Every structure is written in structure tokens, then in C-alpha cells.
Amino acid sequence: MNGAIIDAIGADIVAGELQPGDRLTLDGLQEKFGVSRTVVRDCMRILESMNLVYSKRRIGIVVQDPDTWNVFDSRIIRWRLSGPGRDSQFRTLTELRVAVEPMAAAGAARHAGEEERSTLVELAARLRLLGEAGRLEDFLAADIAFHTLLLRSSGNEMFASLDEVVAEVLTGRTHQGLMPDHPREVALQGHERVARAVAEGNGDQAMQEMAALLEEVRTAVA
Template sequence: MAQAVHGSVLDDLGVRIAGGELEAGQVLTLAALEEHYAVSRTVVREAVRVLESMGLLVSRRRVGITVQPTRDWNALDTTLIRWRLRGNSRSQQLVALTELRSAIEPVAAKLAASRASQRERTRLLELAAQLQALGASERGDSPEYLQADIEFHDLILDASGNALLAAVKEPIAQVLAGRANLGLTPARPLHDALHNHVLTAQAIADGDPLAAEKHSKGYLDTILGEVLIIHDAAIGEAPEFESETPDTP
């Protein structure tokens, strides 16, 4: 009997669905999952309950547990994002989240230029300087760079003064961390991306909404170009699912 390979039934089953091993429309049963993972019925029920809350599964009497199509998933759930970044759809997930950032962050930067507090403006300049220094020393792939980058983008979203824009902080943090964990963040960041981070911070500090929007769009255009290259390179690769469990319930 297979054991969960990612620490829990929930994690393993979630990765298998998010990665496409278990396809939409496939019907599972509690008994088969219980046998597959060699765990109690209670553990299986709890995992299924959580996956149902995320839109990945639906349970119906006399039908079973059905895997749902991606359109029904809670796409901004941070756990689901992590699972998708670990599976075959990682490049598509990077593109989709970067496209979301491109739609949101320039607007947030524009609003932040008008609404940010003086403390927020000062902190953005400090973070931009830190990113620039780490990038110049070819530490763009370091934990310190990732931490500063996440704080930089979180702060722009918070400083927008719009709670709905700020609500996407966690998904954005996940895509930044996901790129780093996959080894896709360059040690020396692309000049246009890093330079536009600095210019965005300066525009917000100066209270220039149009410049803040322009330079935020500038770094996101560069980043989107990077992830599209990653996506194009991934097309045609052999499927690579991380679970070591050959049998499928």
C-alpha cells in the first residue's frame, strides 16, 4: 500500500489533482483512498473535506468523490498555488500569476503614490536600495533578496489603501517564493526589472502616480517575458509528476 509522500494524505492527494495525475471527472471512493494511503477512514474524510472546500473535489451519494475541472478550483488559494508549482502545470501557473500581477500591481502602485504614508514611502526606498545592492552582488537568488522582494510588493499593495488589492498579497508572495524554490530566480536580476523596481519606489516616494504605474508595469513586463520563456521551454518536456505512488485509487 502506498504511503503519502508529501507528509500527509491531503498534501499528496492535492498535488496529484493539481498536477493532473487525477483528471477532472475521475471518480474516487473513500475505501480506495483508505487502502491506497493505508490510513484510517477519518483521515481520508478530512482530506477530502478540505479538498472540497478548495473546489478540487465534490462528494455525492451513490456517485462517489469526483475530481473537478480547474475552472471550479479556488485558484487564489495559496496551498493550491504551492501544489501547482510542484507539478506539471508549474510554468502555466507562473504565467497566470504573473499576468494577474500585471493587471493589479501597476494600479496599486499608482494609488500608493497618492495614498502611502511617509513611513511606507521611506520603507519602499529602503527595500529598493536593498534589492539593488543584493542584485549588484549577484545575490538575486538569495533568501535575503526573496524576503526583501516579497516585502516590497506587499508594501505597494498595502499602501494602495485598497483592501481588495491587498488581498492578493499571499498569492503574489507564493509565486515569488515558488520561482525561487524552483531555482528560476537569477543571481543577477535582469537590469530592466531591477531598475524599474527602484524607479517605482522613487515615484511613490515622490507622489507621482503616473510614473509609479509606468515603472511598475515596466518591471512586470520584463518578469512576464522571463516566465513566458520558462513556459515555452517547458512545452514538449516529458511529464514529470513528483509522487512516487504508481498505483491510483
């Protein structure tokens, strides 16, 4: 129940149905959702942690300006990708990936362990099999695993912390119907080339291949 309430209010804020400065009350939310005051308070605390709202004595719960939002929160990303600002969110997230993932690939080529290197190669091969078969949900799971492992193997904890952000944009692209029924050959080859460069410890090549892969993504999303 808490999750549904958080999703409903959060999505309304992100979509602009609730504007900055709009006020909510515990009584009003309790009546709207038919839940206890304790449940409403718990939900508001979570939305406050995302900087979507703030509470002020004698005023109530106030919707915050977008400039204050925690834009790296995976739930905010999900709501934005499902709302009217979808195109802008895909653009900014793809630009973030272009800035980060080539460097992460180079770092993985230097820091990844043998098991991580072999797993990347295996995941790239699995992506080809699933992509050619048109199994998009399974392809998505393998794609998330590939990019998550790459970020976590980069030797940079800042890059690693973006794993949920990248997972959300990959999920959004598939669930918003922006993936072809069969992923393009250039994308399948791109994952294979990144994995091979990381496995061989070639940081410069890994960086170049990831940049090329993300250029394909940027073009496809645009």
C-alpha cells in the same frame, strides 16, 4: 500529516494524475495513507473548499473539472507551478500582475503612510544589496515583502487580497530555477524607481515604473 496528504492528492489532481470524474473513497484513502477516517475527512473538506473535489452520498469523493477550481488559492498555484502546467501558470499569473500591480503602485502613491513609503524605499535598497550579492533566498523574502507592502498600501482591499498569489509566483520563479544567480540591473532599478515614485506621491510615475518592471518580468519568464 494532514498537510502532506492534502499536498499529495491536490498535486495529483492539478497535474492530471487524477482526472475530472475520478472517484476516491474514504476507505481507499485511509488505507493508502495509513491514517484515521477522521484525518481523511478533514483533508477532503479542505480539498472541497478549493473546489478540487466534491462529495456525493453513495458515490464518494469525485474529482472536479478545472473550471471549478479556486485558482486564487495559494496551494493550487503552488501545485500548478510545480507541475506540467508550469509555463501556462506563470504566463497567466504574470498577466494578472501586469493588470493589477501598476494600479496598486499608483494607489500606494496616493494612500500609503509615511512609514510605508520609507519602508518601500528601504526594501528596494535591500533588494539591490542582496541581488548584487547573489543571495537569492534573502532576495526572495525581501521581494515578497516589497510587493506585499505595495498591494496592502494601495487603498484597495481587492488588490491587497492578492498578496499571497504574488508571493507564490515570486517563490515559484526562484524555486523553479527561473531567476538568474544575480538579478538583472534593470529589475533592481525598477524596484528603486517604483519605491521612489510611491515615496514622492507620484501616482502616474509609480504606475509607469511598475508596468516597466513587470514587462521585464514577463519577458524573463517567457
